[in-house]
Amino acid sequence: MNWASWNDFLAMGGYSLYVWGSYGVTFGLMAAEIALLILRKRKTLEYLGRIRGSANQVAQ
Amino acid sequence: MAGRNWKSVNIHWFKYSSPQTFFPLATKLTPWFGGAAALLCAIGLYISFFVAPTDAQQGEAYRIIFIHVPAAWMSMFIYVVMAFWAGAGLVFNTRLSGMWASALAPSGALMTFIALWTGALWGRPTWGTWWVWDARLTSELILLFLYFGFMALQAAIDDPRRADKAGAVLALTGVVNIPIIYFSVQWWNTLHQGSSVSMKSAPTMAATMFAGMIVMALGFWMYSFAAALLRVRSIIIERERRSDWVAQYMRTLQ
Numbered sequence: 001m002n003w004a005s006w007n008d009f010l011a012m013g014g015y016s017l018y019v020w021g022s023y024g025v026t027f028g029l030m031a032a033e034i035a036l037l038i039l040r041k042r043k044t045l046e047y048l049g050r051i052r053g054s055a056n057q058v059a060q
Numbered sequence: 061m062a063g064r065n066w067k068s069v070n071i072h073w074f075k076y077s078s079p080q081t082f083f084p085l086a087t088k089l090t091p092w093f094g095g096a097a098a099l100l101c102a103i104g105l106y107i108s109f110f111v112a113p114t115d116a117q118q119g120e121a122y123r124i125i126f127i128h129v130p131a132a133w134m135s136m137f138i139y140v141v142m143a144f145w146a147g148a149g150l151v152f153n154t155r156l157s158g159m160w161a162s163a164l165a166p167s168g169a170l171m172t173f174i175a176l177w178t179g180a181l182w183g184r185p186t187w188g189t190w191w192v193w194d195a196r197l198t199s200e201l202i203l204l205f206l207y208f209g210f211m212a213l214q215a216a217i218d219d220p221r222r223a224d225k226a227g228a229v230l231a232l233t234g235v236v237n238i239p240i241i242y243f244s245v246q247w248w249n250t251l252h253q254g255s256s257v258s259m260k261s262a263p264t265m266a267a268t269m270f271a272g273m274i275v276m277a278l279g280f281w282m283y284s285f286a287a288a289l290l291r292v293r294s295i296i297i298e299r300e301r302r303s304d305w306v307a308q309y310m311r312t313l314q
Contacts, residue, residue: 002110009109013120018185022124022178026131029170030283037290044297048310 079156079296080305086289086296093286100279107272124182125269129257130277132175134284135203136238138168142210143235146228158224159299161231162214163292167284169207176200187251195244196252199237206234220299 003009012019076082108126115122142164149157179197180190191197210227217223245254256264263270300306 002114012123013114015119015121015185018121018181019123022127022181025177026127026174029174030287033166033170033287034290037287037294041290041294041297044294045310045313048297048301048306049314052307052310 077154077156079159079300080303082156083293083296083309086293090286090289090293093282093289097279097282097286100275100282104272104276104279107268107275112268112272113266118186121182121185122269124178126272126276128175128178128182129273130280131171131178132200133277134280135168135172135175135200136241137281138164138171138284139203139207139231140235140238142168143228143231146224146231149224150228150232155221155224155299156296158221158228159295160288160292161224161227163288163295164284165207165211165214165227166291167288169204169211170287171280171284172200172204172207176204192251194250194252195248196241196250199241199244203234203237203241206230206237210234 010016076085104126108123114120142161145157146161149161184190210230213230214223214227217226244250245252297306
């Protein structure tokens with residue numbers, strides 16, 4: 001085990017700004033990308049549902 | 061011939077080359093790639109922090125390598141894949157190829173940004189500087205500009221088919237940057253270190269560090285694939301919105 005304690009883990013040998021700044025931004029941006037993509041899909045489907053509203057009945 | 065069925069096996073090579081047939085496949089694949097990404101990243105992060113030892117020279121700062129190298133590899137790989145499909149769309153006039161290239165661009169741009177960002181955060185404590193205009197860093201920054209240029213060019217053109225073609229020309233022109241990034245540390249005298257990992261010989265780093273890097277690279281690859289699949293599904297619906305199959309698909313959602 002590399003870390004004597006939770007505090008040691010967070011401190012990263014004094015490099016916490018650099019290491020957590022890297023990991024934090026990386027996974028934060030990845031989470032944001034997924035969230036934005038889910039929102040985009042939802043907005044597109046809502047918009048198409050609205051404008052197609054009556055067209056769906058006609059198509060059947 | 062009575063009683064015998066000589067019908068041959070028909071392999072539909074291009075079955076999934078239309079937006080309509082690819083869409084359900086993409087829907088099915090996305091959770092698998094997402095799950096693989098989560099699993100591989102979890103394992104990779106465990107190796108990165110709890111298995112790989114502290115570096116003798118750089119202390120804990122070197123752990124940025126487990127993000128930096130996978131992101132850099134993906135930034136280059138995604139660009140080549142994007143340029144390939146953009147080129148295929150240009151040559152064969154296929155809509156889905158262009159859609160897939162457009163879906164890959166933001167994922168590649170994200171990986172490039174992560175590589176540059178984590179590189180700067182790693183460089184500050186180890187080299188003493190956030191940035192230097194050496195060959196590798198500069199060419200990776202140019203890669204980011206190429207991704208942004210591709211996305212901006214496509215956004216600026218109203219007709220999606222023309223946007224595909226214009227983007228494809230830009231993507232293909234920029235492909236030369238990829239070998240430049242890769243060989244920059246050999247061709248020029250750079251602050252960025254040379255490669256410790258090559259196809260020809262054993263890696264010159266500790267086995268646990270190498271393992272962590274590879275697992276994270278696979279995790280990033282699965283993640284990029286999942287994000288691009290998610291994006292291409294939106295792109296397909298947006299661009300094919302007037303077709304019957306999209307109308308039917310939307311009815312199934314209600």
